[in-house]
Amino acid sequence: MTERVIDEPTADEPSPPRGRRGLGVGLLAVLLAAVLAGHRAVPNVHGFGSLLDSATPLLGLGVPLLALAALLRRSRWALAAVLVPAVVWAALYGGDWIPPAAGAGPAAVRVASQNLRSGNPDPAATVDALAGSGADLIALQEVDDDGRIDAALGARYPHRATVSTVALWSRWPIRDSTGVDTGLGWTRALRAVVAAPDGDLVVYVVHLGSARAGHTATRDETLAALAATVRDDHAPRLVVLGDLNTATTDRVFVPLTRLLHDAQTDAGQGFGFTWPSTVPVTRPDHVLYRGLTPTSAGVLRTPESDHRAVTAGFRW
Structure with missing residues (x-):
């Protein structure tokens, strides 16, 4: 029988190079x-x-x-x-x-914005959660013609402006409202002047064009159109609420960030992701502003929608 000899490494043999x-x-x-x-x-x-x-x-x-x-x-x-x-x-x-330094003092106006999801089986439950947050102004996107929203909000928010599938509900009178063309071919944004107790506040409720992997041109064009509209609007106090279908880190967002501040960045904590609602990984929903001081900003999980809502508080 032939014995099998296994070579043992000797001390003189080099070990495997550690540098790699x-x-x-x-x-x-x-x-x-x-x-x-x-x-x-x-x-x-x-x-x-x-x-x-x-x-x-x-x-x-x-x-x-x-x-x-x-x-x-x-x-x-x-x-x-x-x-x-x-x-x-x-x-x-x-x-x-890092917990924000901004936020001293009570809020004079509190806002919330929610993409309801078209076909939402219980929009009343969704908007009731928004009202429960204490918001003075509620901006909605993907609103279907559904009286259940009226029934849920009408008593607490007697003033409303609606254009197509976007709407604004307000505790305070709305002096004026008009549709805003963002280049979609159909109006999916509005501008309203709210008579808040401390003075007029211009509010935009916006749902920009959708973006998909490899197809962002429509979204990009609508965002540029919104930025141009805001640039031409000389209202001293202004907020933009809505689903802009992109994150603030997106390069196409720069025209807006040059004109407006982001409430989540200035008064919130964390990324404030809103979509998808179950495990959010991005933030297409925003509260942007100028002429105000943010006191708070956050995200609210609401029932029946595929987006979480965004909230913010401001003082004059």
Whole structure:
């Protein structure tokens, strides 16, 4: 019988090179940092850049995954490399999780905005939750011709403005309202002047064009049209409420952010994601403003809608 001899490594033989251990993890960490820092430099071909912009806050989830991979590879330098995207993400979005300094004093006006979902089986339950938040103004999108909303809100909000599938319900008189053309081919936005106790407040209720992967042109055009309308509106106090079908991190949002402030950024905590309502991963719903001081901002989960509602409080 022939014995099988297994060669044992000797002390003189070189061990596997440690310098390459964790190389892939380190390269992925550098790539993640580059995408986080330069996502707006990615060409917006077929809306891909826009989609990447909107998803960028979620890329922070890659940091703990890469850190775990570095630990499993027992690579110190790979773990150090993971610190780079961690620092970049924290610089970009860490401030969103710090309790806001704004907010001193009671709110003079409280607003809420909700995409009801067309075909909502119980819109009364949805809007009742909005009224329960204490809002003075309720903006609705995807409103069907349904008397159940009237029955739920009419007694508490006696003033209403409606254009197509968007509506504004108010505790205070509405002096004037008109449809706003955003280039959709049909009117899906309105402008109202609300006679609030401390003075007139101009309120836009907006539902911009839809965006799908590879198809964002209509949304982009409607957002540009809204920005142009707001730019020409010289009202000293103004809020925009609605489903704008994009996140504030999207590059196409810049024309609006140059004109208006974001209540969630200034007075909220966290990203304030609203869609889908079960496990939200982005924020197409917004409260934008100028000429006011935000006291609070947040998100409200309501029944029967595929969006969560957005809320905010302001003082003059």
